[in-house]
Amino acid sequence: MENLDKISPLKKLDKSTLISLEKGKLPPQVLEMEEAVLGAMMIDTKGVDEVIDILVPQAFYKEAHQTIYEAIVSLFQDGAPIDILSVSERLRKMGKLDRVGGDLYLIELTQRISSSAHIEYHSRIILQKFIQRSLIRISSEIIEEAYDEATDVFDLLDKAEARLYDVAQGNTKRSEETAQSLVNQAKAVIESKGKEGVDIGIKTGFTELDNLTSGWQPSDLIIVAARPGMGKTAFVLSMARNIAIQYGKAVAFFSLEMSSVQLITRLISAETGLSSEKLRKGDLEEHEWTQLTNKVSDLEQSKIFIDDTPSLSIFDLRAKARRLKSKHDISIIIIDYLQLMTAGGNNKGGGNREQEISTISRNLKALAKELNIPVIALSQLSRAVETRGPSKRPLLSDLRESGAIEQDADIVSFIYRPEYYKIDTWDDEEETPTQGQAEFIVAKHRNGGLDNIRLKFIGSQGKFDNLDSTGIDLNELPSRMNDDSSPFPSPFNPPSANEAFGSSMNHFNDDNDVPF
Template identity: 35%
Template sequence: MNDKQESVQLNVLPHNVLAEKMVLAGIIANPHLIHKIINILHSEVFLDNNYRKIYNLIINSYKRINNIDFLTIINILTQQNLLHYIGKEEEIQELGNTLVNNNYFEEYTYLLLDKFFRRCIIDHSNKLLELVTNELISLETILNKFEQFFFDINKNKPISNNQLQITHLLNNFILNTESKNKQISEHFINSGFKDFDILTQGFQKSDLIIIASRPSMGKTALGLSITKNIAQHHNLCAAFFSLEMPSEQLIYRMISSESRISLFKLRSGSFTSNEWKIIEQTIYKLSKLNLYIDDNPKITISKLRSKIYQLLQNNNKLSIIIIDYLQLIESENKTSNRNLELSIITRSLKIIAREFNLAIIVLSQLSRSVESRNNKRPILSDLRESGCITKLNLIYGTSSNTKIQDLHIKKPQLIYCYNNNIIVLSSINKLIHSGKKIIYQIITESGYYIEATSNHKLKTCKGWKTIRNISINDQILLVHKYRIQNMTNNYYINNISELDYTFYQAFPESIKNIHLIDQDYCYDIEMSNINNFVANQIIIHNSIEQDADLVCMLYREDYYNNSNIQPLDVSITEVSILKHRNGPTGKFELLFEPQFVHFKEI
């Protein structure tokens, strides 16, 4: 941006140059404030180009040095010839301390956010105007863009500081607890199956739930049953997105399940007078349900978000979304790597669940690898779309670096992960043994290496990439350990004369070589909260189920062992909860009646 363009912006767009200067002075004079504002303010909040450069320098220096102080910031700004834009050292210190001591810092911070928010609205309005006046762009595309603009603006909206205070969060907890005691909580949605609800305590709003199985296990039937139960017994609204089956077939299934008239008979159209009465009563009963069915076979995440938004505008009781099924959701950014696309889709579904405060159940098809095993009962690793690493790779933890095959999950363990440009500790949920697989080795310029399957994702400077899509032109993120010893700083530490402090930092390094090794035994780790971990000092991803709060698997033993040509009238279905972020795992059984495509409790 040249000086003339910046001058026009400063004269036209909403801004407050004095507030920008005051906030920067407050940060420079009081560096301990950086950790409070680093996730709230970003450089675009500053309209003045020089102030934006100063803020970027401070934040980047903070990420590198961590314990940054006043003099360090002054030296950095002096070296970059930027200090004079704020003022002299004494002026900055006096201005910044006055701002903080009089409790004006937060007010000026939110003033900046307010101006930035208004600039966002102007910017998106101009972009929308360009789209509307271009008649080559379809109306549907314009409407999708409009909604996306709205979400982008809302995402940057200033947040009241009260919402971030612990007192506000504790008050919410008390209110929620009182509501639960009065049995009027709106946060949990029962499935209608007693054993299911005992284990889950009901589906929680903002959760992503995955129900997975091989074909013909009853995923769609269970999804429809849950949808109907929620709409029928809880006076809530539900939406079922069927990407595989047309709505007509779903209606047949729902009528059969509710009326106890076989699906075959319904399709034949031959009924007794008594059956006609039952069907009429069933149709009347189903017509009262607060239920939407969408059978558009081509749906993307942006279209799904748009439809959910429209449904919520029409019905504020919408509480749960069911999608049948995950692998049929289309990617908006087509790549040759479908596994990566699915990972992005599941992450987007989790974001939508939180964005609209809805529970989202997504049905998922398990891979054919289940059929190749003697024991065909599905396990969590059957759902995974990412790869695994070899048994000798070192996992970085608090106590020591341990080979992945030697990890002991029975006792709590913390290992290092990558979270928002910071290396943090997170706990392990489960160690997964994935069997013997073909392995590739990636070696960096300085000799660091990782051995993993071709579909395992590594953190690169351009985002997550699978090994099969990484080239020697890419840079991957490595983690280095730093130790600070024999430091005395009584301002921060009282009664301690010596500080011994270790921290980790991520940095990029180029790839030197990628080559195929051989087959080897592989493992992966399921984390509690963060979807990656550090192995051999390299940041690697793990599974798509990391995005899910609840993962269920369906299994019917008789599907594989039934020697009769004719299907059984009643089949026992095992429902296993293999992952539950907010509670216990476990399993229970339901009776499945294929002729009525109906699930019921035993």
């Protein structure tokens, strides 16, 4: 390597090139195709449209070709025409025309090809060679760091997986973006949101929550916190079911507390309407077995991936998440729950717990940004909630190790069920009953508003659902309709209307079905 460094032209080459030359091999490259692609882009605008989303400047092996491509991309972003004259002028403004060989070299590039035919095929070969060079560079860096005794092996493993994941996603080198580029990206997102049927966020299936957040947004870290017994796991399971079955998205569920079989049993309970207790005991009647068999088909076909590895470290989580994203294109990650995770690496088995939680929450936010998907982490609350009275509604200060979690999270929310604390009515003007109801409290929302959203909670099935806007459980409508105190006035004769509704209900009951 020392002899190579003495040769001045090689000093500008990257490490992968030097290693390849030291071993008597040229780095992977296709200069002829690079010339053909650049020449085609300057003689046919259609060629630019086909290549611009495939290649980055670094994909070209020759430095002059990188510079020419940068000029073409710059013209494309400005909406300017792209031909040999405009490229020459842009390079002149950049002060790099002579560096690439002047106008003469640009003319030579356009003379090497007559059309942009096969330009996409050629550009993908250039990309393949770039990936090969990237793998050589990354491998050499990993080997060098692995020989360093001071290197933390867990940090190195995480970095290695992250670098390889970037290569797989075509994001080997991320550079700063101009304001113009970012404005165009933002406008595209805003425009797509305005189109009917296009959802940028991940819908939860809870109508009021989706209206407030427009769905969980890509790269957001969402904290769902509550005291034990409030239904944190039930809430995210209900949400996972809606995302996977109702909207057809892939969900990754990391459970550090419950086994995968326990979780899927709870999902079966919610999907079939059979109580969790009956499923645990296997105490089902014949028609319930039929109900179980018929109603789990959607769940069986859903893309819910459950990992129940105990004491999962943040490094293991990131590695597993990357693989799931590459293999199954997961749309959201759910972690149950944050305080059961470990930081791994040098923090394993020691260090301040608050610092460890800070490391975990910071890495969860980084993971959400890296994969560009929302990450939901459940969290415990301190016992301060229990001593508060008369209302037990949680606050941001109740979060365990709240400083780091609150700072890193884009959304912090709480689940509150007054019924758990023997509180019979809500603290509102109507004093509506709390039975079978819960409140989803959005206490921090970095990019939106705050609200307290009431949901229906079905304890026997471990399930959350939308609450009717009147605050009445839809499952109770038949009995409420037969009640003289029914809040639904009708222009028809009440007795005959009730009788008609009751007869239709009997028809459903005879078939062992549920109308709502």
